[in-house]
Amino acid sequence: MIRKNSTILRIIDGLAAAGQAGILVRKFPKGHLLIGQGTAVTSVFFIRSGIVKCSFAEDEDKEYILEFLGEGQVLGEIEAISGIPAVSSVRAISDLSVYMFDRESFLNLLQRREDLNGAILLLMANRLADTAQRSARQQLRPLEHSLSQLLQALEHEKLPCTKQELANYLGVTLRSLNRLMKDR
Amino acid sequence: MIRKNSTILRIIDGLAAAGQAGILVRKFPKGHLLIGQGTAVTSVFFIRSGIVKCSFAEDEDKEYILEFLGEGQVLGEIEAISGIPAVSSVRAISDLSVYMFDRESFLNLLQRREDLNGAILLLMANRLADTAQRSARQQLRPLEHSLSQLLQALEHEKLPCTKQELANYLGVTLRSLNRLMKDR
DNA sequence: TGATCATATGGACAAATGTCCCAAATTAAC
DNA sequence: GTTAATTTGGGACATTTGTCCATATGATCA
Numbered sequence: 062m063i064r065k066n067s068t069i070l071r072i073i074d075g076l077a078a079a080g081q082a083g084i085l086v087r088k089f090p091k092g093h094l095l096i097g098q099g100t101a102v103t104s105v106f107f108i109r110s111g112i113v114k115c116s117f118a119e120d121e122d123k124e125y126i127l128e129f130l131g132e133g134q135v136l137g138e139i140e141a142i143s144g145i146p147a148v149s150s151v152r153a154i155s156d157l158s159v160y161m162f163d164r165e166s167f168l169n170l171l172q173r174r175e176d177l178n179g180a181i182l183l184l185m186a187n188r189l190a191d192t193a194q195r196s197a198r199q200q201l202r203p204l205e206h207s208l209s210q211l212l213q214a215l216e217h218e219k220l221p222c223t224k225q226e227l228a229n230y231l232g233v234t235l236r237s238l239n240r241l242m243k244d245r
Numbered sequence: 246m247i248r249k250n251s252t253i254l255r256i257i258d259g260l261a262a263a264g265q266a267g268i269l270v271r272k273f274p275k276g277h278l279l280i281g282q283g284t285a286v287t288s289v290f291f292i293r294s295g296i297v298k299c300s301f302a303e304d305e306d307k308e309y310i311l312e313f314l315g316e317g318q319v320l321g322e323i324e325a326i327s328g329i330p331a332v333s334s335v336r337a338i339s340d341l342s343v344y345m346f347d348r349e350s351f352l353n354l355l356q357r358r359e360d361l362n363g364a365i366l367l368l369m370a371n372r373l374a375d376t377a378q379r380s381a382r383q384q385l386r387p388l389e390h391s392l393s394q395l396l397q398a399l400e401h402e403k404l405p406c407t408k409q410e411l412a413n414y415l416g417v418t419l420r421s422l423n424r425l426m427k428d429r
Numbered sequence: 430t431g432a433t434c435a436t437a438t439g440g441a442c443a444a445a446t447g448t449c450c451c452a453a454a455t456t457a458a459c
Numbered sequence: 460g461t462t463a464a465t466t467t468g469g470g471a472c473a474t475t476t477g478t479c480c481a482t483a484t485g486a487t488c489a
Contacts, residue, residue, distance in 0.1 A: 190332045236446080409436080427439080
């Protein structure tokens with residue numbers, strides 16, 4: 062449910078400890094917007110601790126939550142690599158501690174460090190697989206199924222988010238979510 | 246609508262022309278299954294010409310089409326990189342010509358050739374962006390909207406697929422698709 | 430020439446979901 | 460401690476979508 066990746070965090074920890082240039086440690090409070098959909102992204106973030114939501118909006122009023130990311134996950138790498146404006150917004154839903162790279166440093170390291178390169182390839186492959194699978198399941202299965210999966214996942218890890226956000230993650234209205242919750 | 250990628254095709258053309266070991270040229274007829282969901286993937290394919298559909302099934306009877314891929318697109322790279330069984334099935338929907346790599350050769354080249362590495366990173370970044378965007382739009386917008394977008398795209402490029410497949414791409418039943426088509 | 434299969438179209442009804450409300454409960458602000 | 464704002468839970472109804480048909484059209488094959 063909340064994606065994590067300890068391999069990458071270890072690599073970055075190592076780089077930071079070795080005094081690699083271009084890495085900053087930053088902290089952000091819950092609610093802080095790290096990346097705004099449609100804007101240019103100039104930094105790449107690696108989550109040290111905390112949770113963010115990646116969400117996509119079209120109308121201002123409706124949002125769809127693409128994923129929740131936790132420890133070791135990377136933010137802004139897609140935009141850094143492809144040069145396009147941010148695909149989604151990224152907002153902290155708990156207090157956050159991150160490593161922050163400027164774009165050039167990140168791309169440089171990605172070329173020079175084979176281990177980082179491999180870890181990022183792997184992370185992107187996993188994300189693609191997960192995203193595709195979730196997208197497909199949401200189309201194929203009834204809402205009830207996605208919901209019970211979600212609730213089961215939430216028993217193990219608590220997610221500091223509202224019910225509206227859960228609905229936005231499931232791609233339905235809050236009303237529908239409540240209905241399902243009631244008559245289970 | 247149909248994803249393509251000429252940069253990669255040029256790189257692979259070059260490698261093949263230079264006699265790089267581990268590359269085969271293969272042709273498959275329309276309808277041929279290149280990758281079966283859930284099975285181990287031992288080859289990586291680069292499309293020289295033709296179109297495939299990547300689809301995800303859960304019940305045997307229902308399928309969701311993740312994307313249509315054309316020239317220069319890569320198949321099986323996710324599984325090669327991450328080692329997981331195939332996330333989706335890939336089937337030719339027109340006659341197909343491909344470059345075929347065994348997994349080891351592909352991973353080797355990915356390490357040794359900076360240009361290929363960069364091109365694959367870029368391709369995966371673009372796919373992630375596209376997949377996320379499509380998934381979000383399908384949840385946020387009414388079917389009518391997705392449909393008109395799709396029809397507009399199809400005016401420029403013709404896709405050799407059935408209406409059932411279009412419905413599977415949109416994530417709805419054929420009945421719903423027909424209804425929308427009728428009262429536009 | 431049929432017979433058979435895939436594909437395409439649409440009627441009728443059921444089920445799921447959204448929209449528009451309002452009220453209770455909880456949390457944050459002063 | 461009181462007020463305001465957010466979050467939650469749900470009724471009533473409209474709309475959308477799915478399910479289960481039946482029929483028509485066209486292609487293929489014996």
